[in-house]
Amino acid sequence: MRRADGQVLLAQRPEGKPWAGWWEFPGGKIEQGESALAALKRELQEELGIEVLAAYPWLTRSFDYPERQVNLHFFMVRDWSGEPQGCEGQILSWQYPYGLNVSPMLPANAPILSALCLPDVYAITNMQELGEAVFFERLQTALDKELRMIQVREKQLSEAALRTFASKVIALAKPYGAKVLLNSDVELAQALEADGVQINSHQLMQMQTKPEGMIFGASCHNELELAHAKQLGLDFVLLSPVLATQSHPDADTLGWASFSNYLVDYPLPVYALGGMQQEHLLTAWQHGAHGIAMQRAAWISGND
Ligand SMILES: Nc1nc2c([nH]c(=O)n2[C@H]2C[C@H](O)[C@@H](COP(=O)(O)OP(=O)(O)OP(=O)(O)O)O2)c(=O)[nH]1
Numbered sequence: 001m002r003r004a005d006g007q008v009l010l011a012q013r014p015e016g017k018p019w020a021g022w023w024e025f026p027g028g029k030i031e032q033g034e035s036a037l038a039a040l041k042r043e044l045q046e047e048l049g050i051e052v053l054a055a056y057p058w059l060t061r062s063f064d065y066p067e068r069q070v071n072l073h074f075f076m077v078r079d080w081s082g083e084p085q086g087c088e089g090q091i092l093s094w095q096y097p098y099g100l101n102v103s104p105m106l107p108a109n110a111p112i113l114s115a116l117c118l119p120d121v122y123a124i125t126n127m128q129e130l131g132e133a134v135f136f137e138r139l140q141t142a143l144d145k146e147l148r149m150i151q152v153r154e155k156q157l158s159e160a161a162l163r164t165f166a167s168k169v170i171a172l173a174k175p176y177g178a179k180v181l182l183n184s185d186v187e188l189a190q191a192l193e194a195d196g197v198q199i200n201s202h203q204l205m206q207m208q209t210k211p212e213g214m215i216f217g218a219s220c221h222n223e224l225e226l227a228h229a230k231q232l233g234l235d236f237v238l239l240s241p242v243l244a245t246q247s248h249p250d251a252d253t254l255g256w257a258s259f260s261n262y263l264v265d266y267p268l269p270v271y272a273l274g275g276m277q278q279e280h281l282l283t284a285w286q287h288g289a290h291g292i293a294m295q296r297a298a299w300i301s302g303n304d
Helices: 036-048 107-116 132-144 159-176 186-191 201-206 223-232 255-262 278-286
Strands: 008-012 051-064 069-081 092-095 121-124 149-152 179-183 196-199 215-220 236-239 270-273 291-294
Touching (some): 036 069, 051 107, 069 107, 159 186, 186 196, 223 236
Parallel strands (some): 121 291, 179 196, 270 291
Antiparallel strands (some): 008 092
16 A cells, blocks of 8 residues: 555554465455455455555565465555554554665565565656756756656767766756666766666666666567566666657557556556657556556646
């Protein structure tokens, strides 16, 4: 369960259950003949006394505990009725995923917490179209309005100009705690102490292991690429093109139905890319996305 302020509900497993004392996301086992969503609704009613009103499929994760293998289906519950209570004697706590003050968390949940630290909206720079002055004005406005992740992608710039531009984006973003990822260039990202790198699908398919110490997101367009990103345990992927864009109006697009088919049982957070506008976020969630990534639409101001 996630509140609008970003906090998520955790529960401490009560005495008498395996892993008693460990913290988890409320939920429980799927019963015979039940869908994962129906099980979630039943468990949250039984354990917390709430009625789920909006739950979106999010991540699926397999994990080997010493005693058994579990297949965990995580949903993002964004609306409910009633105030959650520990109906089975469990202690509850609302927590910001990036600063938990309860522990220990169930061992399978570490990547889930990392995924929860990624924001809903991922903006890709568009200085080439806007010009530098307007772009930095819009970036400042967007940061003030809670933009928290940015990809620097300005292929037209020389190496030196890109370095200067990226440094400026990082400096502006830092006070807000917004993450900055550089497109493709691992060395420059390290040199500028960026938060991470957005690798293209070619780099993805060449990669043998995920480098340590930075966020790695990959741009994917098909099943093979998604599978490789999963195998590497990357932090997230972009899946595109979902809808037609102004720059590629005639390109073959996935559409929402096929987008969501790709995400069935997928463990990494996925941003929908291609033709996205802010108002697509809900549709993206409904189709299993973690969020949306936008280039042009991320920087639109009231005067456009
Ligand atoms: N609910 C929940 N279970 C998790 C999480 N992470 C994780 O590894 N698990 C594992 C622990 C358990 O092996 C399994 C959930 O089973 P459970 O024992 O809680 O199921 P239940 O509530 O139906 O309990 P019971 O009726 O069998 O006593 O999934 C999590 O965040 N939430």
